[in-house]
Amino acid sequence: MTISEKAAYLKGLMDGLNLDTEKAEGKMISAIVELLGDVTKRLTDVEETTIAISDELDEIEEDLDAIEDFIMDEDDDDYDFADEDDYEEDDEDFDEEGFDFGDEDSIIYEVKCACGNVINFDENTLEEGSIVCDSCGEVLEFTFDDEDEE
Numbered sequence: 479m480t481i482s483e484k485a486a487y488l489k490g491l492m493d494g495l496n497l498d499t500e501k502a503e504g505k506m507i508s509a510i511v512e513l514l515g516d517v518t519k520r521l522t523d524v525e526e527t528t529i530a531i532s533d534e535l536d537e538i539e540e541d542l543d544a545i546e547d548f549i550m551d552e553d554d555d556d557y558d559f560a561d562e563d564d565y566e567e568d569d570e571d572f573d574e575e576g577f578d579f580g581d582e583d584s585i586i587y588e589v590k591c592a593c594g595n596v597i598n599f600d601e602n603t604l605e606e607g608s609i610v611c612d613s614c615g616e617v618l619e620f621t622f623d624d625e626d627e628e
Contacts, residue, residue, distance in 0.1 A: 485511075485518040589618055 479487070492511050497504040587604055589597050595613035603609050608619045 481521060482518050485514045488514060589620075591616060591618060 489511050492507055497507055499505055499508045585601055586598050587600070589599070589609070591597065591611040591614060593611060593614040593616070595611055597609060597611060597618075599609055604620055607621075608617050610617050
């Protein structure tokens with residue numbers, strides 16, 4: 479039996495007893511049964527709302543899983559790590575690699591110091607011609623050919 483059914487059953491028992499609601503005992507029992515009916519209605523509303531929220535959360539979770547799968551599949555296509563020899567470091571003092579984060583005016587470069595520290599910097603720092611490693615204090619100078627400027 480559900481809570482709603484139990485509250486209705488108690489109300490039916492009270493009505494079947496023909497209690498005198500003018501006397502103190504009858505008034506109290508009537509008030510208790512009425513209170514139980516109100517609590518039952520509220521509880522039913524809360525249960526329905528909880529079920530609706532749970533269903534919405536399940537849909538959101540499914541959508542997020544689909545988005546994650548899409549992004550992970552896209553990332554797998556962007557990077558091919560089949561041959562690790564392609565990613566060995568050059569003998570130069572730095573390894574320059576440009577990253578575009580969506581703003582064409584804002585390209586971020588990466589340089590690896592002899593101490594192993596990786597430093598990211600922008601186009602303005604590149605034009606200055608050098609940067610100081612924040613780990614070891616070594617000055618890293620940038621030189622590039624006319625071909626590199628293009």
